[in-house]
Amino acid sequence: xxxxxxxxxxxxxxxxxxxxxxxxxxxxxxxxxxxxxxxxxxxxxxxxxxxxxxxxxxxxxxxxxxxxxxxxxxxxxxxxxxxxxxxxxxxxxxxxxxxxxxxxxxxxxxxxxxxxxxxxxxxxxxxxxxxxxxxxxxxxxxxxxxxxxxxxxxxxxxxxxxxxxxxxxxxxxxxxxxxxxxxxxxxxxxxxxxxxxxxxxxxxxxxxxxxxxxxxxxxxxxxxxxxxxxxxxxxxxxxxxxxxxxxxxxxxxxxxxxxxxxxxxxxxxxxxxxxxxxxxxxxxxxxxxxxxxxxxxxxx
Numbered sequence: 259x260x261x262x263x264x265x266x267x268x269x270x271x272x273x274x275x276x277x278x279x280x281x282x283x284x285x286x287x288x289x290x291x292x293x294x295x296x297x298x299x300x301x302x303x304x305x306x307x308x309x310x311x312x313x314x315x316x317x318x319x320x321x322x323x324x325x326x327x328x329x330x331x332x333x334x335x336x337x338x339x340x341x342x343x344x345x346x347x348x349x350x351x352x353x354x355x356x357x358x359x360x361x362x363x364x365x366x367x368x369x370x371x372x373x374x375x376x377x378x379x380x381x382x383x384x385x386x387x388x389x390x391x392x393x394x395x396x397x398x399x400x401x402x403x404x405x406x407x408x409x410x411x412x413x414x415x416x417x418x419x420x421x422x423x424x425x426x427x428x429x430x431x432x433x434x435x436x437x438x439x440x441x442x443x444x445x446x447x448x449x450x451x452x453x454x455x456x457x458x459x460x461x462x463x464x465x466x467x468x469x470x471x472x473x474x475x476x477x478x479x480x481x482x483x484x485x486x487x488x489x490x491x492x493x494x495x496x497x498x499x500x501x502x503x504x505x506x507x508x509x510x511x512x513x514x515x516x517x518x519x520x521x522x523x524x525x526x527x528x529x530x531x532x533x534x535x536x537x538x539x540x541x542x543x544x545x546x547x548x549x550x551x552x553x554x555x556x557x558x
Contacts, residue, residue, distance in 0.1 A: 311506060312389075315390060315391065316460075317389050318388060330411065332405055335405035337467055337479075339401075340401040341482050342541040343389075344389050390484065393455070394488070394512055395455075395511070396454035397455070398455070399446060399518075400482070401443055401515070402443070402446070403444075407467075410437065410439050411468060412437075413468065414435075415433050415435070415446050416431060416433075416464050417461055418430060418431075418462055419459070420462065430461070431452050437467065438553055442549050443551045445515070445518055445519070447554065447556045458486070460483055460484070461485070463482055465480050466478065489507070497519075501513050501520075510541070513537060518551050521534055522551040522554050534547070535548075
């Protein structure tokens, strides 16, 4: 059963597991979350000192189907994960494909081989590599850009262990929820009941928007990888200082989450907007510099 309410708070993966993103799995609810980060700035703006140092991030091949457009998206628009692109130096450092995963060329006429299953049969090509982004959180938040939709629409989010290891893969989260249809950035916070991420282990996430419940190949799908790391030094006190610290350490997931939460709590704060724009530009995501944070979904 789905519930939504607003509260105030201070690999290719073989068929069954991949299909759960579109057919549903363990039912969980979704809540629109009012963030609780401190907005104390203490005269410090991230933009004045932000140094985004992602370094040479590990990269993985994108798994499952990946569609930029769909029937419910405006022409020319796409569902997009807020992930800094892989730099050329990172591409050069890519490891070989996982065992059993063969790179191939994807042609427009044959981008899926799995019928109506949008998560099966995607051929893999080197240009489809994506970075593995760092987080220090046991249960991080993930952020996506959703174009304007005609109406509120069902979306689905899954998180699992490395799907290229079929003998050990485990699904940790599988939740359906509603997106408002308003254009902007949507944050998806893992539930407190979810198993915490282990350090130095890579996890794979996917999100889809249900444009067509009967023809799944028309639903846009995005995905990414995340890995939990351990901090070598204590966090600063204020949220903006923490955002700057995360950026300096190359911990993209948490730098993004901290600033997005601040913007969501105070959308008209010019300092937060400036800091957000600085982060987007530093990450090569300039086209999202002016996008509002429209929803923060707390999965339950």
